[in-house]
Amino acid sequence: MTRTVPVSCPMDCFDLCRFLVTVSDNRIMDIKGDPAHPLTRGIICSKGRDLIQRHSHPERLQHPMVRKKSGFVRTTYNEVLDLVAATLTSVHARWGPAGVLNYTSDGYGGAKNRVQSIFFNCLGGDTRFTGSLCWGAGMAAQTFDFGDVRGHLPEDILNSDLVIVWGRNPKATSLHFYSLLKQAEKNNTRIVVIDPIQSDTAKSLGTHVALKPGTDAALALSMAHVTVTENRYDRSFVQDHILGFDRFCQYLDRFDPETASRITGVSPDTIRKLAREYAAAKAPGIWMGYGMQRYASGGNTVRSIDALAAVCGHVGKPGTGANYAARSLAPLLNRPEKNSKAHVTASRTFPAPMLGFLQAMNQSHCRHDTLPRQSIKTADLNAGSPQFSLLYRVVFDHFMTDTARHANLVYKPAVFEQG
Numbered sequence: 001m002t003r004t005v006p007v008s009c010p011m012d013c014f015d016l017c018r019f020l021v022t023v024s025d026n027r028i029m030d031i032k033g034d035p036a037h038p039l040t041r042g043i044i045c046s047k048g049r050d051l052i053q054r055h056s057h058p059e060r061l062q063h064p065m066v067r068k069k070s071g072f073v074r075t076t077y078n079e080v081l082d083l084v085a086a087t088l089t090s091v092h093a094r095w096g097p098a099g100v101l102n103y104t105s106d107g108y109g110g111a112k113n114r115v116q117s118i119f120f121n122c123l124g125g126d127t128r129f130t131g132s133l134c135w136g137a138g139m140a141a142q143t144f145d146f147g148d149v150r151g152h153l154p155e156d157i158l159n160s161d162l163v164i165v166w167g168r169n170p171k172a173t174s175l176h177f178y179s180l181l182k183q184a185e186k187n188n189t190r191i192v193v194i195d196p197i198q199s200d201t202a203k204s205l206g207t208h209v210a211l212k213p214g215t216d217a218a219l220a221l222s223m224a225h226v227t228v229t230e231n232r233y234d235r236s237f238v239q240d241h242i243l244g245f246d247r248f249c250q251y252l253d254r255f256d257p258e259t260a261s262r263i264t265g266v267s268p269d270t271i272r273k274l275a276r277e278y279a280a281a282k283a284p285g286i287w288m289g290y291g292m293q294r295y296a297s298g299g300n301t302v303r304s305i306d307a308l309a310a311v312c313g314h315v316g317k318p319g320t321g322a323n324y325a326a327r328s329l330a331p332l333l334n335r336p337e338k339n340s341k342a343h344v345t346a347s348r349t350f351p352a353p354m355l356g357f358l359q360a361m362n363q364s365h366c367r368h369d370t371l372p373r374q375s376i377k378t379a380d381l382n383a384g385s386p387q388f389s390l391l392y393r394v395v396f397d398h399f400m401t402d403t404a405r406h407a408n409l410v411y412k413p414a415v416f417e418q419g
């Protein structure tokens with residue numbers, strides 16, 4: 001029987017396209033974008049379309065696998081549930097809930113994304129990491145600066161008279177955002193792309209400003225320097241909303257355009273012109289990528305760009321903002337997880353980049369302040385490839401990856417909800 005099933009794209013992507021998937025005898029025959037989706041309007045990217053190949057890939061696991069002395073053998077979901085339940089029960093009895101390491105990462109970003117955390121919360125807790133290896137420094141930066149990470153909706157760029165695409169290549173990574181940029185350019189919105197390389201986006205849109213990798217903060221601070229020294233900043237916004245403005249101005253003394261030019265490789269004239277243009281624009285929006293915060297002091301790079309937007313008063317109005325991540329819906333989507341924390345009786349956390357230390361902690365007496373010494377006895381390794389000497393390892397994956405090969409049990413999840 002052939003039927004069409006509406007599902008969300010499971011990729012870790014902001015666009016969260018809705019698909020209409022044609023299924024026949026449990027085989028996916030076709031994946032199309034849903035034309036009724038308000039943002040993506042039926043257009044999906046090749047990563048979404050290629051999920052059909054992932055689903056029917058000959059090496060994709062077809063069954064859960066359990067490790068025996070002879071190697072991995074096929075098992076049943078009932079046996080998986082029994083094994084995991086028995087292991088969790090024995091770990092809890094001996095070490096408590098925090099004896100379980102719940103190591104997961106992102107994928108599908110909808111309401112069910114946190115179901116694993118809800119499960120462990122309801123079981124009393126676990127050991128899990130805080131922060132992120134991907135966008136964490138920028139998230140922390142914006143939380144410091146604005147109290148939260150609330151990007152504007154992508155469509156808001158149609159309210160901008162200037163858009164700065166900073167360290168981001170939406171032509172390759174976000175086709176729906178790129179379409180909006182094209183539409184904005186057609187409406188006479190000026191587009192500036194700041195990127196060390198001439199990306200596909202930089203080739204196709206507006207003006208490209210090339211800077212040396214890792215020098216974005218110096219460029220932002222120099223633009224702020226020009227804005228302040230030429231008296232182009234927004235006095236009333238500064239007075240009402242900025243803490244530490246005088247100290248910030250003292251710090252800016254080090255970033256006159258000539259000095260910043262030596263750091264960034266951008267000419268002093270270009271820095272001045274860009275700063276004046278940004279300060280004078282009525283509704284300029286900055287849209288950042290993640291690469292710039294994956295350097296030492298990367299969080300401060302995002303903070304420098306936030307500060308530039310703030311001194312110009314380009315925050316909190318349509319078309320503006322220092323947009324880094326779209327987390328406006330997160331409080332709503334994360335509510336079930338938050339509520340489930342009421343069941344937690346024991347939990348431990350460690351910063352995500354410290355994961356490698358867990359191995360050392362299990363085998364030595366290495367200590368980390370946020371993680372009391374206690375053996376981790378069961379690992380739920382849903383992403384990454386740590387190779388711990390643990391008692392029992394459970395991996396969820398579509399393929400027998402390097403990480404999965406180290407597991408005791410490999411659970412085959414669905415590509416989509418239906419299979």
Ligand code: SF4
Nearest residue numbers: 009013016017045048
């Ligand atoms: S743009 Fe591509 S990867 Fe992103 S949600 Fe849509 S189909 Fe999935």
